[in-house]
Structures are given as structure tokens and as C-alpha cells.
Amino acid sequence: MTTVDVPISHLRENPYEIAKSQLRKVADTFAIDPNLINVLQECKKALVVSVPVSMDDGTTQVFQGYRVTHNVARGPSKGGIRYHADVTLDEVKALAMWMTWKCALSGIPFGGAKGGVVCNPKTMSEGELQRMTRRFTSEIINEIGPEKDIPAPDVGTDGRVMAWIFDTYSMNKGHSVLGVVTGKPLTIGGSLGREEATARGALYCVREAVRKRQLSLQGTTVAVQGFGNVGSYLAKFLAEDGATVIAVSDSTSGLYNPNGIDVQAAIAHKRETGSLAGFRGADPISNEDLLVLECDVLAPCALEQVITAENADKVKAKIIVEGANGPVTPAADEILEEKGVLVLPDILANAGGVIVSYFEWVQGLQEYFWKEAEVNAKLNDIITRAFNETWSTMESRDISMRLAAYGLAVQRVSEATVTRGIYP
Ligand code: NAD
Numbered sequence: 001m002t003t004v005d006v007p008i009s010h011l012r013e014n015p016y017e018i019a020k021s022q023l024r025k026v027a028d029t030f031a032i033d034p035n036l037i038n039v040l041q042e043c044k045k046a047l048v049v050s051v052p053v054s055m056d057d058g059t060t061q062v063f064q065g066y067r068v069t070h071n072v073a074r075g076p077s078k079g080g081i082r083y084h085a086d087v088t089l090d091e092v093k094a095l096a097m098w099m100t101w102k103c104a105l106s107g108i109p110f111g112g113a114k115g116g117v118v119c120n121p122k123t124m125s126e127g128e129l130q131r132m133t134r135r136f137t138s139e140i141i142n143e144i145g146p147e148k149d150i151p152a153p154d155v156g157t158d159g160r161v162m163a164w165i166f167d168t169y170s171m172n173k174g175h176s177v178l179g180v181v182t183g184k185p186l187t188i189g190g191s192l193g194r195e196e197a198t199a200r201g202a203l204y205c206v207r208e209a210v211r212k213r214q215l216s217l218q219g220t221t222v223a224v225q226g227f228g229n230v231g232s233y234l235a236k237f238l239a240e241d242g243a244t245v246i247a248v249s250d251s252t253s254g255l256y257n258p259n260g261i262d263v264q265a266a267i268a269h270k271r272e273t274g275s276l277a278g279f280r281g282a283d284p285i286s287n288e289d290l291l292v293l294e295c296d297v298l299a300p301c302a303l304e305q306v307i308t309a310e311n312a313d314k315v316k317a318k319i320i321v322e323g324a325n326g327p328v329t330p331a332a333d334e335i336l337e338e339k340g341v342l343v344l345p346d347i348l349a350n351a352g353g354v355i356v357s358y359f360e361w362v363q364g365l366q367e368y369f370w371k372e373a374e375v376n377a378k379l380n381d382i383i384t385r386a387f388n389e390t391w392s393t394m395e396s397r398d399i400s401m402r403l404a405a406y407g408l409a410v411q412r413v414s415e416a417t418v419t420r421g422i423y424p
Contacts, residue, residue: 009086010303010304010305011088015095015304017090019097020041020097021330022402023037023097023410024037025406029403036417040410040414040417043069043070044071044072045068045143047143048089049065050064051063056127063132065136066089067140069096069113070096071111071112072111074413074416076149078112078152078357078358079151079152080114080153080154081117082115082117082156082157083117083156083161084155085120095154095325096112096114098326099113100409101347101405101410101413103354104409104410105347105412106354107385107386109358110150114154121156121157129161130164133161138168144180145180146179146365147179151182159190162183163184166181176189178365179365182358183360191356191360192370193372194357194359196237198350199352200352201351201353202321202323202352203237203241205344207241209387210319217242218241218243219242219243220242221294221295222245222295222296222298223247223248223299224299224301224323225248225287225306226250226324227267228301230301231250231299232263232270236267239263245260246258246260248266249276249290251302253276254284255279256285257281257282261281292314292315293317295316297320299321299323300322301323302327304324304325305326305329307320309335312333313339319343320342320343322344323349323350325346342401351383355382391404393407
């Protein structure tokens with residue numbers, strides 16, 4: 001047996017400490033009772049499991065897995081499962097807390113959770129991934145369920161992984177339980193529009209921001225970091241709206257063309273070869289240079305902490321749309337605010353995924369499925385309302401959009417907690 005080594009993390013700061021300090025800042029600005037903050041800064045439950053997996057070469061590797069529930073005051077907890085070599089318990093806790101705020105800001109009846117397994121899915125065979133997923137699901141099976149805690153895809157996981165979780169859970173219950181995960185393939189109860197939903201929600205937020213600033217997306221220049229689920233669809237949608245996507249990147253390579261990249265062709269290239277490397281019609285660019293490119297809109301859609309105190313003053317974009325969770329550190333936030341950069345915060349900008357996950361859960365419970373146009377229209381309603389509520393709070397209190405979004409969300413969770421009372 002071997003235990004998987006944990007590599008040096010991409011995380012420079014502890015994300016859970018960041019999440020807690022953001023919460024304290026919100027408490028000060030919105031005068032929230034310190035007793036409530038004591039409750040809200042802790043996670044309700046954190047499960048650490050070891051996941052032994054028979055590998056194709058005959059060895060047994062043991063992976064570390066986590067499932068954390070931050071809060072359930074407003075409903076069952078909801079949050080993705082991440083497969084990545086850098087996953088840590090504190091990262092999962094931070095992501096779980098951000099899920100609580102994201103659901104509250106959108107007004108959907110969920111609390112926050114997150115999960116992760118420390119692994120590199122790119123180096124694992126389909127069989128190894130499936131065995132790891134099924135064993136991980138078995139280890140957390142008593143904690144998840146449609147009324148309890150509902151996983152979804154995140155970095156390194158997709159509809160295929162959700163299908164294995166759904167099947168493992170259902171096999172153990174003796175019948176199909178559609179509501180146990182979201183982000184399922186359409187053939188087994190997924191929702192139309194779910195795959196593109198996070199990017200579509202981000203698009204709706206960018207449209208509103210551009211409208212508020214009395215600009216137009218036509219001819220707006222855009223740079224997108226990360227070319228997975230969120231980044232590739234967001235680049236595609238923005239290009240369809242008339243924007244010029246001048247740069248895109250993934251973990252292996254970046255592409256730059258000031259006249260615009262053919263996003264559809266880049267998606268096809270990535271699908272065929274597994275990476276952006278070797279795509280013709282653009283020059284190479286590093287991920288560091290992409291972030292500080294001359295452009296109107298910058299969309300970090302990969303991992304946390306890519307815009308820090310070190311590079312924030314070099315950012316030239318006028319609008320940053322946080323497709324990823326936590327891509328801007330608090331120190332960078334202050335620098336960007338000083339420079340007048342409008343940051344559309346993660347809990348708003350990437351909420352489209354959890355909003356359509358909510359629709360998928362509702363459709364699964366009712367066994368009645370909606371048309372894609374209906375899904376997209378309802379998503380637009382919910383996220384645009386959240387955007388406008390955040391915008392008015394920002395203006396009326398003269399604070400950043402992030403602080404406004406967190407303030408609204410934390411107030412809603414606080415109210416739910418007070419209304420329910422602290423048990424017993
Ligand atoms: P994904 O695995 O589909 O894609 C991640 C992308 O980031 C890949 O293209 C990968 O190559 C790239 N990447 C990884 N490390 C990188 C690096 N160091 N530099 C540049 N690119 C790098 O994941 P996803 O689902 O698109 O998630 C991306 C982000 O969006 C995450 O922060 C996730 O938490 C957040 N998010 C995802 C959803 C969703 O529905 N999938 C919802 C809300 C938020």
C-alpha cells in the first residue's frame with residue numbers, strides 16, 4: 001500500500017483564514033451580532049476519510065477525502081466535489097463557507113458544503129477514477145442525501161463522476177435517488193442548461209455590469225484564465241455576445257491574439273488533444289502575463305489566489321468577473337478597489353452553477369423536467385435580481401461589490417439562524 005504524496009500547494013494563504021477574516025469584515029460593516037459570527041465562522045461538520053483504491057498496476061493507493069458542511073440554517077447543504085492534488089481540509093472549509101453565502105445571496109433554499117479528494121485525476125485511468133469515486137461515496141454515504149447534503153461537480157469532476165456517485169448511493173438505498181447529486185448527465189436526470197450554467201450566470205452578470213457602466217459588450221476585449229467548464233463556456237458566450245476574446249489559458253498553456261481567438265476552434269482543439277497547447281492562430285502567453293494584459297474584462301476561471309498583492313497593481317482590466325472561487329486575495333482586493341476596478345465577486349458571478357443545480361434538484365424531486373429556455377430564463381431572473389440587490393447595497397453603503405454581496409448573504413443566514421434559534 002502507498003499513501004499519495006501531497007505536492008506543494010498553489011495556495012499561498014490559508015483560504016479558511018481568508019474566509020473567516022472576510023466574515024469579520026462583513027460583521028463590522030453590517031453590525032452583525034458577534035455571537036452569530038462565532039457560530040457562522042465555524043463549519044457545522046467536517047468528515048475526513050481515507051479512500052483505498054486498487055490501481056491498474058496492482059498496487060493499492062490510499063487517497064485522502066473530505067466532505068464539509070458549513071451551515072444548514074436555510075436548507076440542506078450544497079456544494080461541489082473537487083479532485084485536485086492541492087486539496088486541503090482548510091480549502092474545503094473555505095469553499096463550503098462561500099457556498100453558504102452564495103446560496104443565500106441568490107435566495108435559493110440551501111446551506112453550504114464542499115468536498116474534495118487529494119488526487120491527480122489527469123494521471124488516473126477511468127477505472128481508477130470510478131473505483132475511487134465509488135469508495136469515496138461509500139465513505140460519506142451517511143452524510144449525503146437529497147434532504148441533507150447534495151454534491152455537484154467542481155474542479156476535476158464532471159457529469160461522469162456525478163453519475164457514479166448517484167449510482168453508488170442509489171445501489172445502497174435500493175432505488176434511484178435523483179436528488180442526491182446535481183450536475184448529472186441528461187440521460188439519468190440531469191437538467192438541460194446545467195453544464196453551461198456557471199458560465200451563463202457569469203455572462204448575465206457581465207451584461208448587467210456593462211449596462212451599469214454604460215458600455216457595450218460589442219468589441220469589449222476579454223482575457224479568460226482556465227479553460228475548463230466555466231472558462232471555456234464563458235469565453236464562448238462572451239464571443240457570441242460580440243466581445244473579442246484576446247487570451248485564454250489552461251494549466252499547461254496560454255493563447256494570445258489581440259485580434260481575437262476563435263473560441264469554438266479552441267474548444268474543439270482542447271476536446272481533441274486534451275490541452276490548448278499547439279492551437280494555431282494565436283501566440284503563446286504565460287498565465288502570469290494573461291492576468292495583467294491590457295483588456296476590458298478579466299475572467300479568472302481556474303483556481304484560488306491568482307490575483308495577489310504582488311500582481312494586483314499591474315492588472316489593467318476595468319472589470320474582473322470571478323468565475324473561479326476566491327481568485328482574488330483580500331490584499332489584492334484593496335489594491336483593485338483603490339484602482340477603481342469593478343470586481344464581480346465569486347459568490348455572485350459564479351452562482352449560476354448552484355442556481356441551476358437547485359433547478360435540477362427540484363426537477364428530480366418532482367420527476368418533471370423543464371425546457372432549456374425555461375431553465376435559462378429562470379437563471380437570468382434569479383442572478384439578475386441578486387446582481388441588482390448587490391449593486392444597490394454597494395451604492396447605498398458606498399462599499400465594494402464583494403462586501404455588499406457578502407453583507408446581504410450573511411444577513412440572510414443570520415436572520416435564519418436567529419429565527420430558528422440555537423438548538424436546544
Ligand atoms: P475544470 O476542472 O472544468 O477546469 C479548470 C480549468 O482550470 C482547466 O482548464 C485547468 O487546466 C485550468 N487550470 C488549473 N490550474 C491552472 C493554473 N494554475 N493556471 C491556469 N489554469 C489552470 O473546473 P471548473 O468546474 O471550470 O471550475 C473552475 C473554477 O470555477 C473553480 O474555482 C471552481 O470552484 C469554480 N466554480 C465551478 C462551478 C461549476 O459549476 N463547475 C461552479 C462555481 C464555481
